[in-house]
Amino acid sequence: xxxxxxxxxxPVVGRAVRAPLPPWKVWGWTVRITLLLGVLGAWQWYGTQxxxxxxxxxxxxxxxxxxxxxxxEFLVAAAGTLLTMVLGYAIAVAIGVxxxxxxxxxxxxxxxxxxxxxxxxxxPVSLFIPVIGIYTGLDLNGRVTLTALWCxxxxxxxxxxxVRSTPVPLIEMGRAYGAGGAKLYSGVILPAALPLVVVGLxxxxxxxxxxxVTAELLLSAANLGEVILFAGSLFDIPKLLAAIIFVMLxxxxxxxIATLVERRATRHLQH
Amino acid sequence: MTSILSxxxxxxxxxxxxxxxxxxxHALAGVDLEVEEGEFVAIIGASGCGKSTLLRLIDGLxxxxxxxxxxxxxxxxxPGADRGVVFQQPNLLPWRTVGRNIQFALECLRVDRxxxxxxxxxxxxxxxxxxxxxxxxxxxxxxxxxRVGIARAYAVRPSMLLLDEPFGxxxxxxxxxxxxxxxxxxxTEQKTTVLITHDMEEAVYLADRVVVMGSRxxxxxxxxxxxxxxxxxxxxxxxxxxGRLKTRLWHALQAGMNADVA
Amino acid sequence: MSLDAVPATATPGVSVQxxxxxxxxxxxxxxxxxQRTLVWGAILVAWQLFAMNVGPFFFPTIPExxxxxxxSFADGTYLTVLASFQQMLVGFALAAVVGIPLGLLMxxxxxxxxxxxxxxxxxxxxxxxxxxPFIILLFGTGFEFRVAVVFLFAVFYLIITPAAGVxxxxxxxxxxxxxxxxxxxxxxxxxxxxxxxxxxxxGLRLGLGQAVQGMVVAELWVSIxxxxxxxxxxxxxxxxxxxxxxxxxxxxxxxxxxxxxYGQRKLTPWAGDVEQxxxxxx
Numbered sequence: 001x002x003x004x005x006x007x008x009x010x011p012v013v014g015r016a017v018r019a020p021l022p023p024w025k026v027w028g029w030t031v032r033i034t035l036l037l038g039v040l041g042a043w044q045w046y047g048t049q050x051x052x053x054x055x056x057x058x059x060x061x062x063x064x065x066x067x068x069x070x071x072x073e074f075l076v077a078a079a080g081t082l083l084t085m086v087l088g089y090a091i092a093v094a095i096g097v098x099x100x101x102x103x104x105x106x107x108x109x110x111x112x113x114x115x116x117x118x119x120x121x122x123x124p125v126s127l128f129i130p131v132i133g134i135y136t137g138l139d140l141n142g143r144v145t146l147t148a149l150w151c152x153x154x155x156x157x158x159x160x161x162x163v164r165s166t167p168v169p170l171i172e173m174g175r176a177y178g179a180g181g182a183k184l185y186s187g188v189i190l191p192a193a194l195p196l197v198v199v200g201l202x203x204x205x206x207x208x209x210x211x212x213v214t215a216e217l218l219l220s221a222a223n224l225g226e227v228i229l230f231a232g233s234l235f236d237i238p239k240l241l242a243a244i245i246f247v248m249l250x251x252x253x254x255x256x257i258a259t260l261v262e263r264r265a266t267r268h269l270q271h
Numbered sequence: 272m273t274s275i276l277s278x279x280x281x282x283x284x285x286x287x288x289x290x291x292x293x294x295x296x297h298a299l300a301g302v303d304l305e306v307e308e309g310e311f312v313a314i315i316g317a318s319g320c321g322k323s324t325l326l327r328l329i330d331g332l333x334x335x336x337x338x339x340x341x342x343x344x345x346x347x348x349x350p351g352a353d354r355g356v357v358f359q360q361p362n363l364l365p366w367r368t369v370g371r372n373i374q375f376a377l378e379c380l381r382v383d384r385x386x387x388x389x390x391x392x393x394x395x396x397x398x399x400x401x402x403x404x405x406x407x408x409x410x411x412x413x414x415x416x417x418r419v420g421i422a423r424a425y426a427v428r429p430s431m432l433l434l435d436e437p438f439g440x441x442x443x444x445x446x447x448x449x450x451x452x453x454x455x456x457x458x459t460e461q462k463t464t465v466l467i468t469h470d471m472e473e474a475v476y477l478a479d480r481v482v483v484m485g486s487r488x489x490x491x492x493x494x495x496x497x498x499x500x501x502x503x504x505x506x507x508x509x510x511x512x513x514g515r516l517k518t519r520l521w522h523a524l525q526a527g528m529n530a531d532v533a
Numbered sequence: 534m535s536l537d538a539v540p541a542t543a544t545p546g547v548s549v550q551x552x553x554x555x556x557x558x559x560x561x562x563x564x565x566x567x568q569r570t571l572v573w574g575a576i577l578v579a580w581q582l583f584a585m586n587v588g589p590f591f592f593p594t595i596p597e598x599x600x601x602x603x604x605s606f607a608d609g610t611y612l613t614v615l616a617s618f619q620q621m622l623v624g625f626a627l628a629a630v631v632g633i634p635l636g637l638l639m640x641x642x643x644x645x646x647x648x649x650x651x652x653x654x655x656x657x658x659x660x661x662x663x664x665x666p667f668i669i670l671l672f673g674t675g676f677e678f679r680v681a682v683v684f685l686f687a688v689f690y691l692i693i694t695p696a697a698g699v700x701x702x703x704x705x706x707x708x709x710x711x712x713x714x715x716x717x718x719x720x721x722x723x724x725x726x727x728x729x730x731x732x733x734x735x736g737l738r739l740g741l742g743q744a745v746q747g748m749v750v751a752e753l754w755v756s757i758x759x760x761x762x763x764x765x766x767x768x769x770x771x772x773x774x775x776x777x778x779x780x781x782x783x784x785x786x787x788x789x790x791x792x793x794x795y796g797q798r799k800l801t802p803w804a805g806d807v808e809q810x811x812x813x814x815x
Contacts, residue, residue, distance in 0.1 A: 031644075032647065111569060112568050112569055112573070122787055124783075126753060127749055127782055129753055130768075172332055173356075175350050177423075178351060178352050178380065183379055192366075210661075213660040214662040217662060217663070218662075218750065228666055244664060252659050268366055269366055269409075
């Protein structure tokens with residue numbers, strides 16, 4: 001038997017020579033960019049026609065976006081939104097991961113709490129917006145609570161399935177070598193659960209930012225939500241659209257970071 | 272020679288309850304087996320004859336419904352480090368390097384760190400994998416992964432080795448190479464070994480004694496002594512005596528199957 | 534080897550028990566129904582005691598919630614909820630009609646995936662709620678607004694899950710088709726669609742949850758239908774009826790989800806749980 005280390009080269013196409021982009025990819029890039037430019041161009045053209053007050057020219061929005069950045073308004077608001085998000089997310093992680101580990105591994109907790117967790121997971125959190133203020137007030141507390149609820153059950157469910165996903169043969173291997181209780185958890189079950197837990201944490205980031213923005217729009221106007229609502233109430237459409245685009249880009253950047261962190265955390269498993 | 276392992280009239284019944292219906296399966300019925308110190312015993316049987324169940328019982332991962340399993344006169348109450356197990360799949364922890372995978376078994380025994388590293392080096396050399404300590408299992412071929420599994424079993428210095436179809440998932444060539452390595456290992460270490468397999472050639476080549484099991488319910492139908500001297504080499508497989516023993520196992524296996532299975 | 538492969542730990546759904554000696558059944562305190570009765574009962578008792586302590590303006594007692602349910606039947610709140618769900622289903626159906634074919638195309642053709650995939654993924658992960666003030670400008674506050682919001686909330690799940698389904702089809706099966714001379718139309722009918730079906734239904738299930746979320750958000754935003762009722766109950770602190778009305782939304786949502794799960798089991802009995810397979814994409 002020779003030492004055949006697996007190289008992850010595709011079996012069909014050797015990558016010895018850095019091949020030029022395949023034709024479909026060239027076409028793909030062309031179409032992708034054309035599509036983007038086409039949409040923006042149509043937007044600009046339609047906006048300058050002035051047919052609908054809801055659609056200003058694209059470059060007005062770009063200008064408002066730039067204005068929002070350099071005046072610092074968007075950035076200050078983003079800091080507030082991020083604070084809400086981070087607090088809510090931290091609470092959700094602090095509750096969700098330990099509860100998930102417990103429910104995933106204890107027969108009692110599974111019997112009693114798993115149906116409740118699945119029920120809560122299926123419940124639209126926005127239902128509680130009208131009453132959440134009664135318990136937490138409408139300020140930061142309320143928004144943080146809503147954010148936490150928005151991502152708590154996603155994290156919990158993912159952790160539960162992570163613990164369950166530990167292959168039975170690995171557990172048996174551990175038992176066969178005398179690993180009991182604590183050692184079985186620290187040595188086998190938790191590391192095996194890690195990838196799915198991390199997936200849950202990443203999805204949780206996306207949910208947390210959605211929860212924070214929803215809370216700022218629907219529960220009490222604040223931060224980025226307030227910027228959007230204020231621009232909307234003044235019918236300052238370019239600024240409204242600029243703020244919306246800013247919020248969506250912020251979400252994208254955060255998810256991108258979360259994905260990178262996920263890759264790093266589970267890098268040693270990818271061979 | 273003294274008996275290290277005694278399986279006495281062991282039966283095992285599984286009850287599977289799916290909503291209302293309950294089905295019982297007799298995986299093992301009245302199995303008797305004695306294994307002597309330093310012996311290499313192969314247990315062979317068709318799929319579903321309960322041979323892996325028997326190994327799980329010996330390892331203490333499961334318990335017999337009736338009967339007794341004694342290891343050096345003590346009843347088996349659970350898994351222990353006196354039995355080193357090699358599984359059908361290597362069952363390595365993908366997030367640990369080869370070295371740390373072997374250390375896992377030692378950590379369970381609370382062996383201290385410095386000692387662990389020494390043992391890892393020794394057993395890796397034993398299975399011909401020195402230099403691969405820092406590799407992750409995903410970077411190794413199937414045969415090498417199974418060598419790590421064997422090294423892990425040796426690392427705990429067990430009084431007996433339990434091998435559960437360890438080469439079943441490998442290609443034919445790798446399998447032969449690993450069989451020869453195992454034969455050499457057995458000669459140098461003289462460790463009592465129980466090998467579960469469905470490969471008649473593997474059983475004859477490696478074992479001193481082959482136990483043939485029949486199915487439904489799982490039971491011992493024949494025990495065949497293998498008289499070959501050691502060391503055994505590849506040419507042995509071509510001899511007439513080797514072929515005669517394989518034929519005998521084949522007929523015993525056929526007899527052990529009930530008429531309802533083709 | 535069927536017997537030997539029986540796992541030691543019980544898999545969910547099928548309870549596998551090893552019988553040792555005569556001890557055939559779990560002791561009472563380890564059985565699920567007993568534990569549930571005990572703990573859930575305790576939760577209900579704690580709820581009731583808590584509510585009685587803090588008073589009805591802070592938390593409703595259980596009888597108050599039940600009375601609220603009766604009240605909701607009487608004053609037509611539940612009809613409002615049903616009407617909201619009807620409108621939601623319009624948006625959801627639209628999302629399915631647009632999303633599923635798009636998802637299948639994305640899964641089947643690398644080119645389509647390459648061109649629109651990044652945009653779909655961007656909308657999928659970002660916070661769509663921020664779009665609400667803009668959607669109002671486009672569609673007003675009526676029926677179209679609610680349909681549009683539900684559509685937006687649901688459609689990306691309905692694209693991404695079927696796309697993952699097409700990609701999950703075993704290459705070997707496709708090659709088998711090719712070697713038997715199966716044409717593109719037949720391949721779509723006999724291989725791609727059945728292979729993707731479990732994913733499509735799972736996508737419908739995930740999308741439905743989002744659609745209900747979108748429905749609630751939209752109705753709260755413009756204060757209409759169920760959302761309006763919930764807001765006024767919240768302001769008036771009629772918490773008993775509030776929880777009864779909110780429970781109706783949850784239960785109808787759960788009922789629709791259960792229907793899809795039932796359909797999944799009936800239509801695709803060969804497929805296991807595919808939700809895991811798409812969870813990485815979310």
